[in-house]
Amino acid sequence: MQIPKITKNDFIMVLTGAGISAESGIKTFRDSDGLWENHRVEDVATPEGFIKDPKLVWKFYKERYIQALEVNPNIGHHALVDIENMYQDNFLLVTQNVDGLHTIAGSQRVIEMHGRLQTCFCTKCKSKYFLHDIDLEQEIPPCNSCGKPLRPDIVWFGEMPYQMDEIYEALDKTTVFIAIGTSGNVYPAAYFITQARQNGAITIGVNLAKPENSSYIDYFFQGKAGEVLPELVKNLFI
Numbered sequence: 140m141q142i143p144k145i146t147k148n149d150f151i152m153v154l155t156g157a158g159i160s161a162e163s164g165i166k167t168f169r170d171s172d173g174l175w176e177n178h179r180v181e182d183v184a185t186p187e188g189f190i191k192d193p194k195l196v197w198k199f200y201k202e203r204y205i206q207a208l209e210v211n212p213n214i215g216h217h218a219l220v221d222i223e224n225m226y227q228d229n230f231l232l233v234t235q236n237v238d239g240l241h242t243i244a245g246s247q248r249v250i251e252m253h254g255r256l257q258t259c260f261c262t263k264c265k266s267k268y269f270l271h272d273i274d275l276e277q278e279i280p281p282c283n284s285c286g287k288p289l290r291p292d293i294v295w296f297g298e299m300p301y302q303m304d305e306i307y308e309a310l311d312k313t314t315v316f317i318a319i320g321t322s323g324n325v326y327p328a329a330y331f332i333t334q335a336r337q338n339g340a341i342t343i344g345v346n347l348a349k350p351e352n353s354s355y356i357d358y359f360f361q362g363k364a365g366e367v368l369p370e371l372v373k374n375l376f377i
């Protein structure tokens with residue numbers, strides 16, 4: 140499939156979802172045997188769910204935090220580091236993932252718009268903590284400063300994703316938008332491709348299956364991120 144060569148004058152925004160971490164062994168959300176098969180979203184990924192059963196929510200995120208400690212970034216994550224090194228300040232990676240694998244792989248220009256498993260904060264005084272600094276044996280870890288319950292540093296449904304201003308600012312200058320490993324179900328992330336295209340960007344999709352918002356994808360590469368991305372880097376970028 141012939142796509143225009145991407146030059147140094149382009150600004151590249153990449154949006155990743157759970158699919159890029161699948162080859163590292165982390166479950167996605169909506170694939171079969173995905174996370175949402177064993178948990179109701181309302182129970183574990185909403186503020187109401189946390190208020191109703193904070194122990195259940197902490198158990199859900201602690202399990203994912205511990206699993207994320209045991210896995211490594213894969214070829215797909217490393218391919219994005221290569222693109223960032225080529226494009227430097229003309230590159231931004233926005234991830235919906237909370238596993239931290241992009242940062243471990245070496246990505247620096249990263250926005251974790253749905254938060255991260257590795258940190259938590261106090262429900263009252265907002266003090267922030269790393270999970271590796273707190274006693275995870277406690278079912279609901281308390282804040283060292285004020286004693287109130289800590290909560291995972293995760294953007295739940297109904298909450299404002301992080302750093303939206305920076306994301307919208309970058310979207311305005313994006314000339315190449317690449318969506319990788321995301322089903323396009325969750326907003327506002329699923330709308331970024333529409334906004335990029337409306338701003339005149341070319342849009343590229345890399346996904347195992349056709350995503351919900353595929354009508355906005357100019358060039359679609361069906362397959363595993365870890366297999367498609369290295370080829371893309373070789374052929375697309377000069």
Ligand code: BV8
Binds near residue numbers: 235297298324362363
């Ligand atoms: C907000 C917590 C206001 C973190 C998550 C009706 C219409 C529009 C919007 C709404 C609506 N009703 C409600 C809303 C808002 C709601 C929403 O979008 N709901 C959806 C379900 C309709 N959104 C919100 O509440 C957001 N906040 O709207 O605030 C606002 C509005 C505008 C501007 C500012 C503020 C908050 C959303 C964040 C919710 N938190 N999770 C956690 O526990 O991890 S979302 C959750 O889904 C994860 O964060 C995940 O990242 C995200 C998206 O999932 P994907 O990453 O796409 O994963 P999925 O499994 O779905 O797909 C994986 C894909 O990979 C598949 O396509 C598969 O084929 C592919 N794949 C698999 N293996 C591979 C692969 N691809 C390549 N290679 C492979 N190897």
Ligand code: ZN
Binds near residue numbers: 261265282
């Ligand atoms: Zn506190």
